[in-house]
Amino acid sequence: VDEIFPADGENILVLFADIEPPRIKCPSVKERIAEPNKLTVRVSWETPEGRDTADGILTDVILKGLPPGSHFPEGDHKIQYTVYDRAENKGICKFRVKVRVRRCGKLNAPENGYMKCSSDGDNYGATCEFSCIGGYELQGSPARVCQSNLAWSGTEPTCAAMNVNVGVRTAAALLDQFYEKRRLLIVSTPTARNLLYRLQLGMLQ
Template sequence: MDMWSLLLPLCVHICFCSAYEGSGQQAYGDDEEWYSHAFKGSAWCAPIKLKHGDVSCRTPRGHHSKNAMGARCKIRCKQGYESQSTEVVCMASKHWSSNYACREIRCPKMNMPINGGYKCSDGSYYNSRCEFFCSPGFTLKGSKTATCQFNKAWSAAVPTCVDEEPPKIKCPHVKDKWAEPGKLTARVTWDTPEGMDTADGILTDVILKGKAPKSDFPEGLHKMSYTVLDRAGNQGSCRFTVRVRVRRCTPLSPPDNGYMKCDSDGDNYGATCEFTCTGGADLQGSAARVCQYGLTWSGSDTNCAPMNINVGVRRAAALLDQFYEKRRLLIISAPTAANHNYRFQMTNLQHAQCGLDLRHITVIELVGNYPAQIGRIRHRLLPPMLALQLRLLLQIPQRSFQMVLVDKQGTDKQRYPFPITAAELFTTVDTFPLRKDEMLMQQAAGQTCQP
């Protein structure tokens, strides 16, 4: 045996030990094929082929036996990658002690934000940047982006999508309405609006503040509003007005010595006003007038002329018929004008003319004996024969003082053989049933006697 054959194993041993001391050599060498032939039959692991990283091995046989049994290799992955183990050992089973592949770092899959989503540059892998967005109508609350970090955690939490935008609603436009004839109201109709929300779409559950459509609205301006809520509780509202107008004629006034009674509001389109004269006054003009569409009154002006008494009739009954249902009569009879009862009575009534007119009382005086007797209605004289017939018809004595009170129906209501005060007379007349209705009308018209 020559000297070279003796030195070769020693040299191999020294080189192998030198490599084990931390040569840091890669798993690939130029003399790998030679080494394989030199140590054919030794326990080998599969060569480490590492993508996205570096390997540094140590072995007791030197750097050429980087995958021999007992070799230890440190795994270093590039940034963004990781290995299951940082060091692997070639085992007797000819397998490495663990998986050494460098796999890309991956963060856990993020949850999709409700009513939104995200878009990532590289899925859930390291350094992937995800941008969050919300569906129309929703506002992003939180970080707009998140990046997958080296520690497998996202740089920000998943944000939320909040509906902050109020819904929109458009109120109807209602034109002014005119009241119907004879009414002070108008029926107003409109379509109920719908709310529109960017997030929730069409909203039909709207709340109306005011009278409902197809209602009768009175005259004037009415303020209305609609309110709508979306699912998030955001509120939208709108306002509109309803105006009802009434066509009106120039107001009428009751005639002197008369009353006016109107239906509806008295001067609105379609209203009718009826007139009556008081105390036997004669009605001249239209007894009823209607407010027309052109805002003018139908008919002609109404007046109440003083009652025209015809004293030229031949019979007492014809004279009394003129007062039927118009005036009450107080007939005062005395034998002479000097009669003290007659003089007292006339003096007392002279200061109560307003009360007599208010109660529709006409005074007829019968003084003296036929043929020299005198009959008088205020300033109008009655013929002696007519005065005599009146006494005979009412059975009034000629030679003594007496008063007879006759109502509007011609009924003899009360006889007085002596004078009475105006207050006593008025108290009696005010108890008549017809007089109660008169007092209500006079009160409504403001007709009174001022003291």
């Protein structure tokens, strides 16, 4: 509000309305890549300030999105800052935080077998271990790792039916075959409820 005194002595009040919005500049954040065995990236930046011709520097900014210093998951994340001056004029800036997780192609469990993977199963640094059901033996790599070149280490595993010679003279000779194949044969004796022998295969460490 300005007060003007003209020559005739009468006071005139002149009102100036603040209609110019404040300015706010968002930071520039480059694409981030997750570390091995990680699915998130910690991203930090300086909180921006608003600047207004009438009110000067404005530090009371409103954030929409994850705050700086957060662990951002894979994907494209929108961040927005809003600032108001005393006349309720609004300034806005927007930017994106992009996080990429390096991945190998997905693996599958072998037929007649199982697969157990760490982390997300196909991200850089993940390890997948393979095993077979009873009566089958693993051929190929028992474990594979997603490497920095985004290729899996080792060779594709398969589960092949065990070739056991049953035409042997002694039980010891039969069991020796399982030992050579690093398999443990567990034989459960018959019970009153179940008169049959039960066989169970395990893996020797």
